[in-house]
Amino acid sequence: MKKFWVIILFFGLSTPAIAKDSEASAIMKGMYESIEVLIPYSLSTDEFAAVSNRSKMQDELNKFAIKSEVLSDHFKIIRQDLFFLGYGLSQDAKDAAELYKAGNYEQSRFVLHHVSDSCVTCHSKAQSQDKKDGGKIFFSNIKNFKLTGFDLANYQTMSRQFDAALNKFEQTFLAEKFYLNSTAFGSYLKVALRVKNDPVRVEKFLLKLKNHVPAGSRLYDHVVYWHESAKDIVNNKLRAKSDLKSARRLIDRGDKIQGYYHDSASIVYYVAASALLLTKLESNKDKDELAEIFYLLGEIEDKMPDDFWISETEMYLEQSIRVAPQSKFGGKSLGLLEDRFLFNYTGSSGTHLPDDLKKNLKELRDLVHSKKKG
Numbered sequence: 210m211k212k213f214w215v216i217i218l219f220f221g222l223s224t225p226a227i228a229k230d231s232e233a234s235a236i237m238k239g240m241y242e243s244i245e246v247l248i249p250y251s252l253s254t255d256e257f258a259a260v261s262n263r264s265k266m267q268d269e270l271n272k273f274a275i276k277s278e279v280l281s282d283h284f285k286i287i288r289q290d291l292f293f294l295g296y297g298l299s300q301d302a303k304d305a306a307e308l309y310k311a312g313n314y315e316q317s318r319f320v321l322h323h324v325s326d327s328c329v330t331c332h333s334k335a336q337s338q339d340k341k342d343g344g345k346i347f348f349s350n351i352k353n354f355k356l357t358g359f360d361l362a363n364y365q366t367m368s369r370q371f372d373a374a375l376n377k378f379e380q381t382f383l384a385e386k387f388y389l390n391s392t393a394f395g396s397y398l399k400v401a402l403r404v405k406n407d408p409v410r411v412e413k414f415l416l417k418l419k420n421h422v423p424a425g426s427r428l429y430d431h432v433v434y435w436h437e438s439a440k441d442i443v444n445n446k447l448r449a450k451s452d453l454k455s456a457r458r459l460i461d462r463g464d465k466i467q468g469y470y471h472d473s474a475s476i477v478y479y480v481a482a483s484a485l486l487l488t489k490l491e492s493n494k495d496k497d498e499l500a501e502i503f504y505l506l507g508e509i510e511d512k513m514p515d516d517f518w519i520s521e522t523e524m525y526l527e528q529s530i531r532v533a534p535q536s537k538f539g540g541k542s543l544g545l546l547e548d549r550f551l552f553n554y555t556g557s558s559g560t561h562l563p564d565d566l567k568k569n570l571k572e573l574r575d576l577v578h579s580k581k582k583g
C-alpha cells in the first residue's frame with residue numbers, strides 16, 4: 210500500500226531563513242549517524258525489541274525524528290522541489306518513534322526501513338556533485354551489517370556510495386536466474402542515468418543481462434526492449450541536451466513500446482527522460498515551463514511500474530498546479546491528479562477521500578478555476 214502525504218499550503222509559507230545550503234552536509238551526517246545505529250538492530254525484530262536495547266533504540270529514534278524535522282525545514286527553504294521528500298521522511302521518522310514507544314516494535318521497524326526509501330529517492334534524483342564516492346563520510350560500520358544483494362545496494366545508495374551501489378545492483382541481477390526485481394531495476398536505472406549520467410554503462414550491462422536470461426521467456430522480451438532503448442539513447446545521443454524537446458522525444462519513444470499501464474518495457478526511456486527533466490528543473494525560473502516539467506515528471510511516475518512506497522506522482526502534479534495554476538499544464542495536472550485520487554480512493558461503496566485530501570483538492574481546483582473568472 211502506498212502512502213500519500215498531504216502537504217497543505219507549503220508554497221508561499223514564510224519561514225525564517227535559518228539554513229544555509231552548506232548546512233545540508235551537517236544535517237545529512239547527523240541522519241546517517243542515527244541510521245548507522247538503528248539499522249543493524251532493526252534487521253532482527255528480536256534485537257530491535259529486546260528489553261535490554263529498548264532505551265537505546267527509543268533514544269535514537271527520538272533523535273532521528275528531530276533531525277528529520279530539521280532536514281525537512283532545510284529543504285523547505287532551499288529546494289521546494291525536494292521538500293516533499295524531506296517532509297515525508299520526517300513524518301515517517303516521527304511515526305517510527307511513536308510506534309516504538311507504544312510497543313508496536315514490528316510496525317516501527319517496518320516504517321523505519323521505508324525511511325531509507327526517502328533517502329534513496331532523494332539521492333537518486335540529481336547528478337551527484339560529490340567529489341568522491343560516499344562524500345566525506347567514513348562508513349565504518351557497513352561491514353558489520355548483515356546486508357546483502359539489493360538491500361546492500363540500496364543501503365549504498367542511501368549513503369551515497371553510488372559506484373559501489375551500481376556494482377552491487379549489477380552483480381545481484383546477474384546472480385539471479387529467471388527473475389528480475391523490477392523495483393531494484395528502477396533504482397539501478399535512477400542511479401546510473403540520473404546520478405551518474407552513464408547510459409553507456411547501462412547499455413553494456415543490459416547486453417550482458419540479455420545473454421544471461423533464457424531466450425523466449427517474458428523477462429527476455431523485456432530485457433530486449435531495455436537493451437534496445439539504451440542502445441538507441443547512446444547511438445542517437447538522445448540525452449545530449451537537457452531540453453524539453455529531448456525529454457518529450459524520450460517519453461514518446463517509451464510510449465510507443467509500452468504495452469499496458471505500468472508495463473516496465475519503457476522504463477529505460479522514462480528514467481532517461483526524468484533525468485533530463487530533473488536537470489531542467491534546477492534553477493529554472495520560467496513558471497509555465499516549470500508547470501510542464503512537473504506535469505511530465507508526474508505523468509512518467511504514473512506510468513512506471515507501481516511498486517515504490519513513495520508515490521511521487523501526486524507530489525509532482527500538485528507542484529505543477531501550484532507553480533502556475535493558470536497555465537495549460539497546471540490545468541492538465543489537475544485533471545490527472547483528480548483521476549489518480551478517484552482511482553485510489555474508490556471502492557465498492559463509492560469514493561471516500563480523507564478530509565484533508567478533500568480540502569487540499571478543493572484548494573487546487575479553486576486555484577485553477579479562478580482563471581475563468583478573470
Ligand code: HEC
Binds near residue numbers: 234327367
Ligand atoms: C530531500 C532530499 C534528501 C533526503 C530525503 C535525504 N538526503 Fe542525504 N543528501 C541530499 C543532498 C542534496 C546531499 C548533498 C549535500 C551536499 O551538498 O553535500 C545529501 C548528502 C548526504 C550524505 C553525504 C554528506 C556529506 O557531506 O558527505 C549522506 C551520508 C546522506 N545524505 C545521508 C542521508 C540519509 C541517511 C538519509 C535518509 C535518512 C538522507 N540522506 C535523506 C538530499 C537528501
